[in-house]
Amino acid sequence: MPPLPRASPYIIRRFWGIVHKKLMRFSMLYCRWCGISFSNQISQLPFGLVLKQSDGTRIEEVLAMEAARRAGIPVPRVICYGEHPDMPHAPVSMLMTRLPGHELGEVYESLTQTEKDTVLFEMKAYLSSMRKWKSPWGEHRICSSSGTSIRSVRVPFTSMGPFETEQDMNDYLLYPRGFDMYDNDDDFPTLKKRVDKLFENKHNIVYTHGDLKHHNILVHEGHVSGFIDWESAGWYPEYWEFTTALRFQPEDFWWYDFVLRLSDHKYLVYKDAERALTNLTCDWYAW
Structure with missing residues (x-):
């Protein structure tokens, strides 16, 4: 880094x-x-x-x-x-x-296929280079760029950590779960089983923008001219960048396919687990 x-x-x-x-x-x-x-x-x-x-x-x-x-x-x-x-x-x-340019979401449909491929290639290069950075805070610590708490739109109260291990973060994300929010006793174990797919393996901790959205990418003359809004940047599990970007996205929206191609379809398996985690815990928080 x-x-x-x-x-x-x-x-x-x-x-x-x-x-x-x-x-x-x-x-x-x-x-x-x-x-x-x-x-x-x-x-x-x-x-x-x-x-x-x-x-x-x-x-x-x-x-x-x-x-x-x-x-x-x-x-x-x-x-x-x-x-x-x-x-x-x-x-x-x-x-x-x-910075010059327009938000990717505003101009994507008007881009030529060559320009779309160029934007994808350039974004993939930026993300790939970031993910190779070595953390000054240790290879397992989940934290901001400065080693402090991290801000993320996908966690309750938009802030968490820092955590010394991925397991510590998992425990925090699952902390608000409970049986009493479900009318059917079968709902809780079913959701919990889906969530476990996200947490059953350890992941590399990599540098992450944290808010990968089409309105945070600027395009000018067919090239990426800006990558903005770094308030969520920090060290996260390797899947975080892409699963966060896919939350609540319909599969027939161009951004859904764009993110899958950015990640080489590597983390699609976690999408269902992400949704289950949200369903399992969101009612316990004031967002």
Whole structure:
């Protein structure tokens, strides 16, 4: 893995946090003047800049982006990042460059077959290179790029870990299971048996983007121009990238086949186990 940069000192982050608040207000005026739709999570600015401040933005995302950029992956360049202790729902903001292109989901059907194959090939190359990185936290630890807790849309409360072993993570994911949520006593053991297929083998822990979705891939002139939203990046079991991307996806949707081809159909066997895990545990959490 490319060396992770050190986080800026707290006082520097606070300074940029104050500056970013003023930039947010300026963005409102700028968008109004230019007729651009304003968003308080992704604020558009002149000179090819964007200010991001959402509930998922963390310092870990900033450091993951900088590491990915050093590895040659097309991610925005982070100019600076700030901290907002008075805003616990969105404690970190980052000022970054705007990448060219459109979301893959917006343009996929208009691409030629050659362009579709090119995008698939380039994404597969980026993911393959990332998965070969060596973790500085040990080969079994499941954690963020910085060794801390990981954020994921597919776990209750969107955060978990870090875990020293895959078994620790499995225990956490299964913790809320229970018989009393089922009307039929046969439902629980049936679901549990399906889930066991996911956990019965140990898996390699590899570096993972964690939110592989078509709206996080940018395409420009038939090539991948951006791979964005690194808030979930970290070290996960090898199946995680692809099974997470397939959750709730209909099989007749182009993205379903795209992800299968990205993974060489290797983790399709876990799809049913993933759905069973969701059914087994989701009622116990406030998502």
